[in-house]
Amino acid sequence: MSLRTLNLGILAHVDAGKTSLTERLLYAAGVIDAVGSVDAGTTQTDSLALERQRGITIRSAVAALRIGDTAVNIIDTPGHPDFIAEVDRVLGVLDGAVLVVSAVEGVQPQTRLLMRALRRLAVPTLIFINKIDRGGADAGRTLAELARRLDVKAAPMTRVSRPGERAAVAEPDTRTLADVLTADNEALLAAYVADESCLTPRRLRAELAAQTARCAVHPVFAGSAMTGAGIDALMAGLTDLLPASAGDPAAGPRGRIFKIERGPAGEKVAYVRMFDGTLHVRDHPTGGRDRITALHMLEHGDLVPRDRVAAGGIAALRGLTAVHVGDAIGAADDLPAHHFAPPMLEALLVPAHHADGARLRSALAQLAEQDPLINVRADENLGTAVSLYGEVQKEVIRATLAAEFGVEADFRETTTLCVERPAGVGEAVERLNTPSNPYQATIGLRVEPAPPGSGVQVRVPVDYRFAPLYVYRTLDLFKDSMGEYIRDALRAGPRGWPVTDCVVTMTESRYSVADGPPSLRGPDSTAADFRKLTPLVMTQALAESGTTVCEPLARVTLDIPVSALGPVLSVLSRLQSVVADQVVRGDEMTVVATLTAAYAQELHRVLPEVTGGEGVLESAFAGYRPVRGALPTRRRADSSGGDDSH
Numbered sequence: 001m002s003l004r005t006l007n008l009g010i011l012a013h014v015d016a017g018k019t020s021l022t023e024r025l026l027y028a029a030g031v032i033d034a035v036g037s038v039d040a041g042t043t044q045t046d047s048l049a050l051e052r053q054r055g056i057t058i059r060s061a062v063a064a065l066r067i068g069d070t071a072v073n074i075i076d077t078p079g080h081p082d083f084i085a086e087v088d089r090v091l092g093v094l095d096g097a098v099l100v101v102s103a104v105e106g107v108q109p110q111t112r113l114l115m116r117a118l119r120r121l122a123v124p125t126l127i128f129i130n131k132i133d134r135g136g137a138d139a140g141r142t143l144a145e146l147a148r149r150l151d152v153k154a155a156p157m158t159r160v161s162r163p164g165e166r167a168a169v170a171e172p173d174t175r176t177l178a179d180v181l182t183a184d185n186e187a188l189l190a191a192y193v194a195d196e197s198c199l200t201p202r203r204l205r206a207e208l209a210a211q212t213a214r215c216a217v218h219p220v221f222a223g224s225a226m227t228g229a230g231i232d233a234l235m236a237g238l239t240d241l242l243p244a245s246a247g248d249p250a251a252g253p254r255g256r257i258f259k260i261e262r263g264p265a266g267e268k269v270a271y272v273r274m275f276d277g278t279l280h281v282r283d284h285p286t287g288g289r290d291r292i293t294a295l296h297m298l299e300h301g302d303l304v305p306r307d308r309v310a311a312g313g314i315a316a317l318r319g320l321t322a323v324h325v326g327d328a329i330g331a332a333d334d335l336p337a338h339h340f341a342p343p344m345l346e347a348l349l350v351p352a353h354h355a356d357g358a359r360l361r362s363a364l365a366q367l368a369e370q371d372p373l374i375n376v377r378a379d380e381n382l383g384t385a386v387s388l389y390g391e392v393q394k395e396v397i398r399a400t401l402a403a404e405f406g407v408e409a410d411f412r413e414t415t416t417l418c419v420e421r422p423a424g425v426g427e428a429v430e431r432l433n434t435p436s437n438p439y440q441a442t443i444g445l446r447v448e449p450a451p452p453g454s455g456v457q458v459r460v461p462v463d464y465r466f467a468p469l470y471v472y473r474t475l476d477l478f479k480d481s482m483g484e485y486i487r488d489a490l491r492a493g494p495r496g497w498p499v500t501d502c503v504v505t506m507t508e509s510r511y512s513v514a515d516g517p518p519s520l521r522g523p524d525s526t527a528a529d530f531r532k533l534t535p536l537v538m539t540q541a542l543a544e545s546g547t548t549v550c551e552p553l554a555r556v557t558l559d560i561p562v563s564a565l566g567p568v569l570s571v572l573s574r575l576q577s578v579v580a581d582q583v584v585r586g587d588e589m590t591v592v593a594t595l596t597a598a599y600a601q602e603l604h605r606v607l608p609e610v611t612g613g614e615g616v617l618e619s620a621f622a623g624y625r626p627v628r629g630a631l632p633t634r635r636r637a638d639s640s641g642g643d644d645s646h
């Protein structure tokens with residue numbers, strides 16, 4: 001029997017029951033003998049100590065099960081908005097998803113955010129209305145919310161009876177299916193009108209799978225992860241309605257690293273999803289010197305050693321010491337890097353004990369492999385800045401540092417993460433054997449502004465005669481290394497913020513050797529000369545171009561009772577927001593406004609107060625805008641403590 005593979009993401013707002021559902025599916029498929037509980041800290045996928053203590057998922061985790069002839073890799077993701085980056089990394093590796101919605105809390109802002117991302121990426125998605133056993137559960141109301149607030153075409157697959165009781169059941173019921181499916185399919189509608197009996201259950205199911213695969217429809221199941229109600233129908237849906245992974249095992253390897261963790265001996269373990277081709281133990285998949293020393297695949301709850309992973313599969317690879325989360329294997333670079341907003345906050349981390357500075361930096365460097373947003377700045381004197389989504393993430397980082405690395409550290413006050421854009425063109429050069437140049441290298445750099453949102457582009461149009469190939473071995477390696485030095489140098493512009501939206505071109509390059517012509521004769525240039533000279537030249541080029549400090553903007557969508565409009569508008573005006581839209585629907589209304597990210601935080605804080613707890617806020621990144629008035633300079637860590645006076 002040949003197995004099909006389905007890489008399935010479980011996504012939802014915080015506490016909707018993703019981990020409990022994953023656990024229930026593992027149980028139903030016979031992978032585990034007893035259902036673990038989030039509350040007791042005994043589930044398969046909340047395996048980190050901190051996750052177990054807090055009953056909240058922090059990192060995405062993979063589990064495997066088999067339903068009939070389908071091998072399912074389930075990726076349980078965190079629901080808290082602070083950990084959205086974990087979801088981001090997973091989105092690009094999915095064949096399908098289950099979006100969980102609680103029958104009690106209903107559709108949340110995070111649910112909308114996730115659904116939009118799933119639809120943007122065209123990930124076929126089933127919806128599971130969970131917690132039908134809990135008091136206050138109402139599957140019908142939740143279904144209506146799906147249509148209204150998620151704006152999706154839902155195909156109800158089950159009917160709930162005795163909601164809100166432990167004995168609640170969800171039974172297959174597809175009476176409305178024909179209506180839903182014929183709505184957008186003229187041919188099917190015509191056939192249906194001509195002869196109702198032509199829509200056999202089999203034909204309906206096939207049509208449903210086809211419409212689900214192109215995200216035209218989302219089948220909606222209901223049930224309870226806690227009691228197991230509705231789980232059979234959901235499992236049947238996973239295999240019949242979601243498309244398995246395609247891909248050619250004989251093609252060139254293409255894959256993506258979506259998770260990195262440390263193994264028991266502290267070794268790096270990289271999880272790859274293969275799209276095409278096959279990777280074997282002892283392959284060098286990253287082009288560098290790193291080799292796969294061991295390869296494990298998830299089977300029936302265990303990681304089993306294997307000698308290869310083929311298209312469609314997920315494997316844990318050892319030996320790839322230089323990989324980062326998000327890296328592509330082979331030509332897999334056609335994915336957008338980010339599906340959600342970048343973090344808009346940053347805080348400085350300061351060791352509680354002065355002597356722990358170096359240990360803190362090395363611990364953070366390790367965490368940064370697993371979480372690329374942890375931003376260990378190049379300059380030691382600037383301290384260690386961490387990009388953040390919110391307060392919970394701060395607590396988690398502190399607790400992880402203490403528990404896993406034995407380093408106590410505290411966050412300084414959180415600030416908005418600004419960026420600097422070059423204000424014009426700037427050019428600088430440092431030449432060999434000149435008094436101002438302390439290093440054995442010539443480097444010229446030009447920095448030019450590029451369109452907002454374009455990030456950093458580096459060009460090194462240097463030919464082999466001017467690259468020290470005895471140091472870098474190949475011209476490509478030299479160009480890659482220069483790119484790295486330049487990007488490093490751009491991590492802090494004249495005002496301390498990362499420089500972005502620019503093109504940097506290397507305009508000159510020379511090296512010296514002992515027997516070279518007089519002007520280039522001297523001690524042999526080393527990699528360190530190029531690495532250390534780059535930031536000096538970059539600083540001069542940026543001083544010439546000047547930079548504009550820009551702050552992140554948030555676009556907020558507020559759902560509020562009409563009666564709260566007055567107080568909400570007055571808060572919005574105090575927070576210098578620009579109101580873009582107001583729509584009234586009965587006694588509810590939606591207000592859309594744009595404001596700086598710093599104020600969006602404040603709005604979040606005061607919203608319950610001004611709306612009697614009824615307001616719901618959804619906030620999205622809306623680009624950067626030049627800061628008006630006094631320019632904020634990025635804080636520097638002052639490890640002697642206390643003094644923040646610059």
Ligand SMILES: Nc1nc2c(ncn2[C@@H]2O[C@H](COP(=O)(O)OP(=O)(O)OP(=O)(O)O)[C@@H](O)[C@H]2O)c(=O)[nH]1
Nearest residue numbers: 014015016017018019020056057079131224225226
């Ligand atoms: N009554 C009832 N409780 C449930 C059900 N599913 C989950 N819960 C409870 O809801 C809480 C959250 O469950 P989790 O499975 O951790 O939710 P999650 O979506 O994984 O949460 P995060 O990963 O932190 O976003 C726990 O207390 C569960 O016991 C359900 O079907 N019925």
Ligand SMILES: [Mg+2]
Nearest residue numbers: 018019056057
């Ligand atoms: Mg969870």
